[in-house]
Amino acid sequence: MNKPSTDKRIGASVGRYTIHGVIGTGGMANVYAATDDTGGWCAVKILHRALATDEVAVARFFEEAYLVNRVKHPGVCRIVDDGVTADRCPFLVMDLLNGETLESRIEGDVKLPVVEVLDIGIDVADTLTAVHEAGIIHRDLKPANLFLTFSGDVKLLDFGVGKGKALAGKTVEGMLLGTPSYMSPEQAVGSGTDKVDARSDVYSLGAVLFRLISGETVHVADDSYRRWFAAATEHARSLVEAAPSTHPSVVAVVDMALMFEKEERWPSASALLSALRDAKRAVVASSAAPGVAPMGSFISMLNDLKDPD
Structure with missing residues (x-):
């Protein structure tokens, strides 16, 4: 039997919202299931009290709302309201999603079927294309920030460490922006905001795909x-080392996303999206016919996609 929550916000009111339960807890905030004054359900994200007096933390928290709402794409969960609690903690309000995070889906080193992985990757790359076109770099793409709805949609969550013009260069003291298992090399070494661009998110999506297919993270560490x-x-190992039976078309796409030097990766989320669609076609075709497509012909096609000219 689950123990009752000791969170003092449960049952309390936050503006015109009543808090009913905890959905999740992160480094900067808690997310709660709530109802508004009309009885409609929503999610309320409240900054931790310890950060509520940190001007940079508060600015970054509210910047999430402005970043998210600049993206016009169904793969992004929009912020519908914001405010400050009675104890001076900022909060954001968004739609309450029904489903589970990708992290929950793969709990216990679960691997997913490769076509399902490609479908997820295609949806995320499509969303990232819109995010990047809005001038935003997510910088924390990982399974915990990807939500699978019961209707089959994939939502990109948590722009709390995203990079937009307003917060370029601002970080909360002592906070590592990003998650090491899915972080690009340039982000891990702490490069300035001018060095971390859209290709960093391309790397992170590659790391997510690597995990979903192989059941392992790119770098194995304790x-x-x-x-x-x-x-x-360290350079990323090839996907084929962790998942030897993976179709070569998928290996080629993921390995290119995970190149150590960003100049050698897919140049954009849009280019990665095209490559993932082609890889899915190759996988589906090979499953319907004996044998596997030659690796050389697929690599040639990938090089054509990578070169925008």
Whole structure:
């Protein structure tokens, strides 16, 4: 039997919202299930009290609302309201989603069927294309920030460490922006905001796809510090090393997304999206016919996609 929550916000009112339960807890905020004054359900994200007096933390928290609402795409969960609680903690309000995070879906080193992985990757790359076109870099793409709705949609969550013009260069003291297991090398070494561009999100999506297919993270390490060090200094291993039976078309796409030097990756989320669609076609075709498509012909096609000319 679950123990009752000790969170003092449960049952309390936050503006015109009544808090009913905890959905999740993060480094900067808690997310609660709530109802508004009309009885409609929503999610309320409240900044931790310890950060409520930190001007940069508060600015970054509210910047999430402005970043998210600049993106016109169904793959992004929009902020519908904001405010400050009675104890001076900022909060954001968004639609309450029905489903589960991708992290929950793969709990316990679960691997997903490759076509399902490609479908997820295609949806996320499509959303990232819109995010990048809005001038935003997410910087924390990982399974915990991807939500699978019961209707089959994939939603990109948590722009709390996203980079937009307003917060370029601002960080909360002592906070590592991003998650080591899915972090690009340039982000791991702490490059300035001018060095972390859309290709960093391309790397992170590649790392997510690697995990979904193989059941392993790109770099195997015992703790967060070692994972961070590996992300900053080590080239990613090929997907075929962790999942030898993976179709070569998928290996080629993921490996290119995970290149150490960003100049060698897919140049954009849009280019990665095209490659993932082609890889899915190759996988589906090979499953309907004996044998596997030659690797060389697919690599040639990928090089054509990578070169915008």
